Amino acid sequence: AQTVTQSQPEMSVQEAETVTLSCTYDTSESDYYLFWYKQPPSRQMILVIRQEAYKQQNATENRFSVNFQKAAKSFSLKISDSQLGDAAMYFCAYRAASNFGNEKLTFGTGTRLTIIP
Amino acid sequence: GAGVSQTPSNKVTEKGKYVELRCDPISGHTALYWYRQSLGQGPEFLIYFQGTGAADDSGLPNDRFFAVRPEGSVSTLKIQRTERGDSAVYLCASSLGSGGGTDTQYFGPGTRLTVL
Numbered sequence: 001a002q003t004v005t006q007s008q009p010e011m012s013v014q015e016a017e018t019v020t021l022s023c024t025y026d027t028s029e030s031d032y033y034l035f036w037y038k039q040p041p042s043r044q045m046i047l048v049i050r051q052e053a054y055k056q057q058n059a060t061e062n063r064f065s066v067n068f069q070k071a072a073k074s075f076s077l078k079i080s081d082s083q084l085g086d087a088a089m090y091f092c093a094y095r096a097a098s099n100f101g102n103e104k105l106t107f108g109t110g111t112r113l114t115i116i117p
Numbered sequence: 118g119a120g121v122s123q124t125p126s127n128k129v130t131e132k133g134k135y136v137e138l139r140c141d142p143i144s145g146h147t148a149l150y151w152y153r154q155s156l157g158q159g160p161e162f163l164i165y166f167q168g169t170g171a172a173d174d175s176g177l178p179n180d181r182f183f184a185v186r187p188e189g190s191v192s193t194l195k196i197q198r199t200e201r202g203d204s205a206v207y208l209c210a211s212s213l214g215s216g217g218g219t220d221t222q223y224f225g226p227g228t229r230l231t232v233l
Binding site: 004037042044045050091103106107111 | 159188212
């Protein structure tokens with residue numbers, strides 16, 4: 001079974017600074033997808049960024065980028081120029097690439113990010 | 118509406134009672150997922166629907182939990198004889214269900230269930 005581990009329950013960063021959230025995972029699959037989701041107090045999970053395992057290039061979305069190390073099974077999220085609106089729980093998630101359409105996600109336990117004004 | 122909606126937003130019930138939680142997915146999305154998020158944890162998969170059929174119910178914790186999607190749109194998660202350990206946020210997500218691997222799951226705001 002796949003597992004996702006987030007070892008940082010809480011992180012804080014000064015506004016406008018950069019912060020990196022860590023995630024490791026375990027799988028025997030060679031092809032899969034990795035995601036970072038943001039969950040603000042409204043509870044709604046919002047997709048931040050995704051990475052296909054077969055792509056060597058790290059995904060980027062504006063101020064958000066990942067460092068994907070496939071051999072190490074590591075998938076960290078870097079947030080640049082942190083803004084107050086970035087404050088939320090961040091979840092790392094894994095999904096098998098080929099599961100006959102079943103795209104169920106396996107989540108880590110989350111990291112609570114606080115932005116200090 | 119444009120997003121996934123869930124009702125009720127909050128539900129308080131007594132131990133032993135029956136509850137129904139509703140999910141209204143994005144129009145046109147054939148895939149629907151239920152997850153359960155306990156306090157301080159990430160969401161855990163419960164069940165996956167493709168159209169009207171439950172294609173994977175391996176995450177349902179026991180036979181007190183059941184879900185339906187009779188017309189391939191709205192889904193209802195049903196919990197019988199609720200226990201205090203069922204208290205959690207129940208999240209619903211939907212996606213196009215194309216099976217191409219590039220689908221994005223869109224989540225609803227969840228239903229917070231409290232069993233007293």
